[in-house]
Structures are given as structure tokens and as C-alpha cells.
Amino acid sequence: MFALSVIGQSAVAQIDITGGSPAALPSLTGNAPSPAGPSTAAATESLVLEIVVNGTSQGEPSNFELRGGELYAEPQSLTNAGIRVDDVKPGADGWVALASIPGVHATYVARTQQAVLEVATDRQVAQQIGYRVPAVPKATPGTGFVLNYDATYQRSSGEAHGDQFGVWSEQRLFSPFGVFDNTGTYLNGTDINRYTRLDTNWTYTDATKLFSLTVGDAISESLAWSRSVRFGGIQIRRDFALRPDLITFPLPMFTGAAAVPSAVDLYINGLRQYSGNVAPGPFQIAQAPSLTGAGVAQVVVTDALGRRVTTSVPLYVDTRLLAKGLFDYSVELGFLRNDYTLRSWSYDSSPVFSGTFDYGLSDRLTLQAHAEAAKDLRNGGAGAVLALGNRGTLSAAVAGSNENGKSGALASLGYQYIGPRFSLNLQGTRATSGYRDIASLSGASTFEHLYQATASVALYRTQSASVSYIDSKDTFSGHARVVTLAFNAQLGTRLSLFASVFRDFSQTKVYGGSVGLTMSLGGNASASATVSQSGGHTTADVSASRPADFSGGWGWAVQGGAGADYRHAFAGANYRASFGDFQATAQRFNGTTTGTLQAAGALVAMDGTVLASRSLGDGFALVSTDGVARVPVLQENRVVGVTNRDGYLLVPDLSSYQRNQLAIDPLALPADTMIDKTQMDVAPQRRAGVLARFGLSRYRGASVSFVDADGNAIPPGSVATVTDTGASAVVGYDGVAFFEQLSTMNAVSIHGKNIDCAAEVAFDPSTARTMPQLGPIACRATRKP
Structure with missing residues (x-):
């Protein structure tokens, strides 16, 4: 038999869901301690016994003492067996009489050398199942150089003509001491011939402490009610992106109890999220649901006889919340960047400061704070995100500023509910005319207000509709009040329909709409047709495409369109190889024909060799077989290539600071080959490479x-x-x-x-x-x- 619990109640098919990890489960039995058995011996006898709790063996035997017919044990042995003894005071010698523990009845079975314990549910430590905080893999350091490039040549003829050549490039030097990075663009064409530096910085990261330090060009952190800026200086922050396997939002915690060994399954919105076994006693399931917003969790407990109890519990998940006690921060100090992409070295002469802090005060309340400072500007504010149970989340913030004695204020209030059938998002932010932040110092627009309301509803099983309203006013775009209606429908397995209409009520004759149809052609190819109307003008476009497979191969795209004042035609083909991506396109717009050639990829210098690759964003590995060519290399049991004639293969797209399994196929090696290892796990640092050497050599014997x-x-x-x-x-x-x-x-x-x-x-x-x-x-x- 088994039982699921709710605080204050006891029933067969009930369950409790709370945030975080409960310190102790509620009492389900209230059993009084059983009296000790009669004395059978006066002397102390040392025993090594198997512990059996409620009919289930706990594995490794433990030390006991038999004193006057009563069993004694060390507190740690009982804790290891899942028995709570935090409220029991041991004797002067550190041992505890089992008969003195409320809710525990002990029997010594000499024939089988067992300590058979009957333990009340409230005396047992809850079994922790489901999600556990993953261990941090030890980073595998590497040293090398990466040159990423994206080169484009464009030639136009007709009404507009000319040639232009452009290259975006990144030079990245990585080592165990961090990553030095520089990006820039080079343009050569009509009346232009220049190189513009974009970002240059050095970054050091430590995944064990979720710490990141950047010196050079960076982007400041921001909250929903503040703005980011580009600057050159120093940034110190906590970086959860270093550990994407960590769950930072509050986990729903399901607690229950089983009287006999049972199987436990957890379903979220009908999809199984966890399956496992539990021994008799209380248990806790902490599992990250694969949803954002409202849903229904079902816990199914099945005993050895096949008897099943299913309990449904509503839940709501918002990833903007931080789990209780968790915090996030970012601190920046430097000089604002001006004329980005236009000038290489344009910075303000006065320094600026920015700081952001988030703290999970509880699983329902996350506090926020933000502060900024410049030569004549001070800005600060505070906010919060509050979970309203299963009814959504509420967010609020206030901020104030002072620039040269002129004060301003900002207020923001929002509500969000995301459900399987209905979603609603309300957000309003308003600032007084004197409100300023450091983004306004860099030339960004200042706004007066921004009001947003969006509602969406699921219709039947494959259709949805939404309506949105935006009322915004700033110094760049002026005033806009736009209402948009949208509809989407899946028609069978191959067709989908979309339609939308909009109207700007702050301007006359600003309205329009579009309707389109997309069809799957099979083999990863698709086609679409769209008809749009805006400002009294109607346009029509048709297109078809098939992207290249991720593993490599050919892809293509064609498009054509016409309107009152334009004619457009486009055709292109692309090829993806292990050493880069290549594309050729031709298009005609009205009287101008343009042809484009594009190549993107990377060159890697590491371990004394230079290899070509696709563009490298995050981690990668250089596999070495010590000069043995044509050796198949596997990533997570999937063949990704063979080593070249020098015994090297570059494996891109690895996850940084996570375990990545690499292996070689020993059956493809010559008979006289000695192998150091056939498999290894590597964890590259962020945006860095690792050398995976398998230690192959030839027998000379x-x-x-x-x-x-x-x-x-x-x-x-x-x-x-x-x-x-x-x-x-x-x-x-x-x-x-x-x-x-x-x-x-x-x-x-x-x-x-x-x-x-x-x-x-x-x-x-x-x-x-x-x-x-x-x-x-x-x-x-x-x-x-």
C-alpha cells in the first residue's frame, strides 16, 4: 500500500506540492514509541547487522551494540538508513538506544543477523528523487587560435551598378587564462574602403563559481525596466549561462509516501517527465517541468501488485523568478561607446557605472535593484516579481533619476499569465519628462510611456488567435497606438495558415493586413505564398526553400514577388561542408540585378596544425590520433568524421563546461596499432577548444x-x-x-x-x-x- 500527503491531512491518494525543498514531512501516523523488549543479557555485545526498514533492506551492514537486550546504534548509521534522528540526543558515548526514538520499533533477529526496524512515516527522511544539481565537470583547458570569417562579394548591374566586397572577421586567442577576442568589418566598394573595429575584449570565466570577468568592450546587463548600453571598461557578473544545465527558477516539489516498494511516474500536461522507483517511506520529486506558465502535474504511484493511484495537481512555472536564496548580479564600469559599426575608437571621455542585482527572497518573490551613475547623472530603482500561485505573476518597479539638478521618475507595472488554452500579458511603463538613464547619454531615444496588452487563445487543437495593443511614445518614433489581430491554423499535417490585420489609431490611413499559406514539400523543403495590403497598396510573394542539412549537403531557395511599385525575383543555392558554408544568389529588384557570393567558416591553429572548419561560436575539440589517418571519430555515439592524413579531425558545436563524449572506432584501425584509450569526456571552456589525444602508436614488435x-x-x-x-x-x-x-x-x-x-x-x-x-x-x- 502507499499514501500521498497534504499538510494537515492523511489519505491514500493525496499529494502536496510546494516550492523548494521542505525541511520535514508532516506526521502521517503519530505513532508512539514502542516499548523495549525484555532484557536478555546484561553484557554489551558488538554486532554488525543488516538494517531492514519497513521490510526493505538498506544495503551495507552497520555497527550495533546489544546492551541489556536493547539495540544501540550511532546516529550516522540511522541517518544513512533514512531515519531522522535530529531531535534525539545520544548518550555520553555518542550512541542512541533505538527504543528511545519515537516512531521506531527495533527487533534483533540473530538467525539472519538483521536489525529489523518498523519506522513511522514522520520519522523517515524523505527520499530525494528527480532533479539533482549536476556536478560541474572539470574544464579541459586548451590553447590555440581561431579565425572566424564571413566574406561576401556583391555585383550589381542595371539602374544601380557597382561592386562591393565585405568581410566580417573574428580573431580569438584562447588559453587556460581566458579568451582574447577581436571582431571587425572590412568594406571595399564604391566610395568606401575601410576596416572598422567592432569589439575587443578579454574574458575569464569560472563555471564552478558562475563567475565572469570581461575587460574591454561589453554590453551592460539590464532588467525589464532598464536599458543596456555598449561600453568599454570592466564587467564583473554572475553568469548562469556558464551552466545551462542548472535550474535557477523555483522547482515544484511533490511530496508523498509509499508503504511498499513502488514505481513513481510524473506527467506534466500529459507528457512523462520522470520515472523511477521508491522504497517504502516518504519521497520528494523535484523535477523541472518542460513548460512555462500554467499546467497540470499528475503523479502516478504503482505498487508491486499493480495497484495504481493517480493524483492531479495544478502548477505554474515562471522562469523570471529565482529560487529562494539564489542571486544574480552584474557590475560595469567604463566609457560609453559611440558610433558603433561606424568608428573604431569612439568613446565618451567621462566614465559611467551600472549595477544590477536580483535576489530570490522566497520561491514566490524575487527582488530586483538597478543603479547607474555618470558625470552629471544619478539613476536608481527597485523592482520585484511576485508569483500569484496558479494565477500568474505580477511585476512592479520604480526608478528615479537626477541630471544636473533636474529630477525624473519611472514606474512600471505588469501582469503575466500563460496557460495551455489562454494567455494574457499586460505591461505598462511611464516616465516623466525629466527621467534620464545612461542609455540616453549615448544618443538612444527617451520615452514617455509604453503600454502593452496581449491576449491569445487556443482554438480547438491546431488553431490559435491573438490580439495585441501597443501605445508608445518616444523621441525617435513619436506616438503610435497600434492594434493587431492574428490567427494561425494547422491544416492537416502539411499545411498551415496565418493571417493578421493591424491599425495605427494615432495616424490616418495607417492600416493593413496579410494572409499566407505554408506547405511542407517533404524532405525538409517547404513553400509559402503571402498576400499583403498596407496603405492602400497590395503585394504578393511566393517562395520555396530547402535548407542544407546540419551534417552537410546542398540547400536552395527561390522567391518572387510583385506590388504596385516593385518587382522582385530571387534564386540561391548553398552548400554546407565540414570546412565552411558557401552560398551563391542572384536577385532582380525592379531594374537592378545583383549577384552575390558568400563564404563563411573558420581557421583553427592548434597543436601545431591548421584546420578549416565551419564558423565556431562556442566550444570545439581537435581530435588527434597521433598521425594515424582515416580513423572514424564519434561524438555521443554518432560518427562525425574521420581523421585527415595527419591524424586530426576538428569537432565543432560542443557544449562548454559540460561533458561531451568523444570516441574512436578501434575496429577501423590496423592490427599493429596500440591504443591508449578509445573514449574520453571533454568539457571545453566557453568559446575555446580542447585537444582530445587518443594516444595511438604502431607496434614495432x-x-x-x-x-x-x-x-x-x-x-x-x-x-x-x-x-x-x-x-x-x-x-x-x-x-x-x-x-x-x-x-x-x-x-x-x-x-x-x-x-x-x-x-x-x-x-x-x-x-x-x-x-x-x-x-x-x-x-x-x-x-x-
């Missing part, structure tokens, strides 16, 4: 048969040793010994039972590939037996 002076085989078990290298081999039957490495001439001594002799073994290295059999070779006795 042979099997040698030895005989004594009478022609009899050397007795098995004797040890043959090469004098020059010290390498030894055990002599087997027929006097045969195998040596992995031999020189042209080898002095060998053999020692064993009733044998002590020496021999000379000549070896031709050119025969090593065939693993030659040498001998019989006479071994001359060095002493008489």
Missing part, C-alpha cells in the same frame, strides 16, 4: 619463440626482459613471448624456475605491420640449474 640449448621450449611463466629498454614479457606456451617494441638488435635475458639464460633477437622494423613470428631462438644458459 613481434612474437618470439625461445628454446633452450637442447631445443626444448622455455617453460611458461618465465619472464623475458629486453636489456636495453627494460621492457618485459611473460613467456607462454611453446616458449613464445610477445614484445611491443623491438630494436634492430635486442639482447634478451630470461629468468624463471630452473632457467636463467640470454638470447640475441634480430628484428626487421619493416615487417612490424605484419606482426611477425620470430624464432625459435636459442637461449644460452648463464648459470646451471
